[in-house]
Amino acid sequence: MLVVPFVLARWGFERIVADAAEKAQMAEELQSSIKELKFVQAQLVQSAKLASVGTLAAGVAHEINNPIFAISGRTELLLRGKNRHLLTDSAVDDLETIKEMTDRITAIVRRILEYSRTSDETADFPVNTALESAVSLLSAKLTSKSLEVEREFTASPSVRGIENQIQQMFVNLIGNAVDAIPEWGKITLGCKIEDDMAVAYVKDNGVGIPKDIREKLFEPFFTTKEPGKGTGLGLFICHKILADQGGEIGLDSKQGEGTTAWVKLPLSATTSGDTAASEAAHWGLNSDTAQSTP
Numbered sequence: 497m498l499v500v501p502f503v504l505a506r507w508g509f510e511r512i513v514a515d516a517a518e519k520a521q522m523a524e525e526l527q528s529s530i531k532e533l534k535f536v537q538a539q540l541v542q543s544a545k546l547a548s549v550g551t552l553a554a555g556v557a558h559e560i561n562n563p564i565f566a567i568s569g570r571t572e573l574l575l576r577g578k579n580r581h582l583l584t585d586s587a588v589d590d591l592e593t594i595k596e597m598t599d600r601i602t603a604i605v606r607r608i609l610e611y612s613r614t615s616d617e618t619a620d621f622p623v624n625t626a627l628e629s630a631v632s633l634l635s636a637k638l639t640s641k642s643l644e645v646e647r648e649f650t651a652s653p654s655v656r657g658i659e660n661q662i663q664q665m666f667v668n669l670i671g672n673a674v675d676a677i678p679e680w681g682k683i684t685l686g687c688k689i690e691d692d693m694a695v696a697y698v699k700d701n702g703v704g705i706p707k708d709i710r711e712k713l714f715e716p717f718f719t720t721k722e723p724g725k726g727t728g729l730g731l732f733i734c735h736k737i738l739a740d741q742g743g744e745i746g747l748d749s750k751q752g753e754g755t756t757a758w759v760k761l762p763l764s765a766t767t768s769g770d771t772a773a774s775e776a777a778h779w780g781l782n783s784d785t786a787q788s789t790p
C-alpha cells in the first residue's frame with residue numbers, strides 16, 4: 497500500500513528536480529539572450545547616433561564654410577596687404593596664429609563635406625581602377641618626394657560598393673603612405689582575393705606606427721601630424737565607408753620598417769561566381785558543386 501505513494505512521491509520529486517534543472521537552464525538561456533539583445537540594442541543605438549551625428553556634422557560644416565572663408569580671407573589681407581607695415585610684431589604673430597587655426601578648420605570642413613557630398617549609388621566596379629584613380633588624384637603629392645610606386649596585382653576583381661567613396665578611401669590611405677615616407681621610398685599597391693573578398697592594400701616603407709598609438713588610429717581627430725598637416729579624420733572616414741559597405745580595414749605595421757594598410761571589400765556577384773568556377777576547375781569539380789559548397 498505504501499509503495500504506490502512512495503513511487504509517486506519519488507516521481508514527483510524527480511520531476512521537481514528535473515523541472516528545477518530545466519528552469520535553471522532556461523533561466524540561463526534567457527539571461528544570455530537578454531545579454532545578446534542588450535548588446536545588439538546598444539550597437540543599434542550607437543549606429544543611429546553615428547548616422548545623425550554624420551548628418552549634423554555635414555550641416556554644421558556647410559554653415560561654417562562661409563564665415564571661415566571670410567575670416568581666413570581678411571586675415572590673409574591684413575598679413576599681406578598694403579597696410580602690413582602698420583602692424584606690430586605681436587599683431588603679426590596673432591594673425592599668423594589665426595590663419596593657421598582657420599586653415600585647420602577649413603581642412604576639417606573640406607573633409608566632412610567631401611565625405612557627405614559623395615553619391616551613394618552602389619554598383620559593381622573594378623577595385624584596381626579605383627586604386628589607380630586615387631594615384632592620379634594624388635600625382636602632385638606623389639611627385640613631391642622621390643617615390644617609387646610599384647604594383648603587385650595578383651587579381652583584378654570587380655567589387656560591389658560606392659565607387660567614389662572607395663576611391664576617396666584609397667586617396668586617404670595612399671596619402672598616409674606618402675606622409676609616412678620622409679624623403680624617398682617605395683609604395684606598393686596590390687590586390688588579391690581571399691575568402692571570397694577582394695583584398696586591396698597600400699604598403700609603404702615609411703616610418704611605421706608606434707605600438708602605443710595603434711588603438712587610437714580610427715578615432716576621429718586623432719593625428720600625429722603637425723597642425724595644418726592633418727585633420728585626423730582620414731582613417732575614421734575610411735573605417736566608416738567600409739563599415740557601411742560590408743568591408744573591413746586594418747593596418748599592419750612595424751616601426752621603422754613600414755606599414756601595410758589593407759581593405760577587404762565584398763566581391764561583385766559575377767566575380768564571386770568566377771572565383772567559385774576557377775576554384776572548381778582547380779579542384780576538378782563543376783562550378784555548381786563548388787558554388788553550393790560553403
Ligand SMILES: Nc1ncnc2c1ncn2[C@@H]1O[C@H](COP(=O)(O)OP(=O)(O)OP(=O)(O)O)[C@@H](O)[C@H]1O
Binds near residue numbers: 721
Ligand atoms: N601609413 C602610415 N604610416 C605611419 N603612420 C600612419 C600611417 N597611416 C596612418 N598613420 C598614423 O595614423 C594617424 C591617423 O591617420 P589619419 O589618416 O586618420 O589622419 P591624418 O593622416 O593624421 O590626417 P588627414 O588624414 O586628415 O591628413 C596619422 O596621423 C599617423 O600617425
Ligand SMILES: [Mg+2]
Binds near residue numbers: 668671672730731
Ligand atoms: Mg590621413
